[in-house]
């Protein structure tokens with residue numbers, strides 16, 4: 588194939604990516620997959636169950652079939668076996684909540700042009716409960732597997748006390764709770780989020796303390812053997828992150844570790860793809876948020892007297908950094 592043709596095809600695939608996302612995220616949001624996970628059905632039954640027009644349901648089902656997510660036997664549609672664990676509400680690798688969260692984000696991305704003009708992200712009211720659930724459970728969907736890989740990568744042997752800052756569903760802490768029966772975890776997040784985490788981590792109730800509040804205002808307590816900042820630094824500007832890292836340094840035991848996990852960029856911040864796209868996501872979220880390189884985070888640690896220990900990839904899109912407090 589000629590270079591120009593390859594470039595043209597790649598460009599068109601990138602430029603039209605919204606079509607696939609829009610169909611998949613809308614199908615999840617409207618309950619297509621929950622219906623099909625319940626039992627295989629034809630377009631007429633599915634559209635009646637969802638209260639939508641059959642003409643539209645057929646078109647969406649055809650796309651999902653063309654993508655291989657759904658199988659059509661000439662009469663009924665069902666979810667392809669490979670995708671059942673991801674799309675069935677009972678699936679062990681369920682991704683529906685994060686898709687519902689992304690469905691809501693998609694409406695914000697539509698305003699990119701306006702935000703580029705004004706520099707002001709689209710106005711948002713307080714999150715309603717469905718919005719909060721899809722956000723927090725969405726975090727749980729994507730971190731279930733990563734939580735164990737992060738724990739193994741951090742490599743702190745048998746921490747006794749952990750502080751999970753902006754802990755969300757508490758999934759990263761749960762990997763430690765599962766492995767060590769003598770570890771105590773402190774979850775720090777907004778009260779309404781901690782309420783969700785308490786339900787998810789009910790089995791470990793006696794080894795969890797929740798601090799409800801703003802991480803910039805409340806006392807961290809401690810000291811802790813390990814403090815985690817997982818998917819947090821992208822919400823703040825450089826100054827706030829420096830302040831946060833300094834505050835964590837004061838709450839570590841001598842020799843304690845601070846782990847920072849995020850969608851780190853290359854040193855010059857112009858890649859990789861996922862991190863740069865996440866930079867747009869955060870540009871649309873608030874006026875200070877951003878994505879950072881490992882070097883940025885190491886500099887915050889330096890300023891707080893923490894030494895760089897190691898960095899590693901947690902999964903294909905995110906990495907982590909471990910900083911260590913000196914022994915004295």
Ligand SMILES: C[S@@+](CC[C@H](N)C(=O)[O-])C[C@H]1O[C@@H](n2cnc3c(N)ncnc32)[C@H](O)[C@@H]1O
Nearest residue numbers: 726730753754755776777780800801802817818
């Ligand atoms: C992107 S989520 C990450 C959740 C979790 N660390 C994870 O990676 O699965 C960010 C979390 O930080 C919390 N958060 C944001 N600002 C906060 C603040 N100022 N104080 C405490 N928590 C905050 C949010 O409520 C949310 O649970």
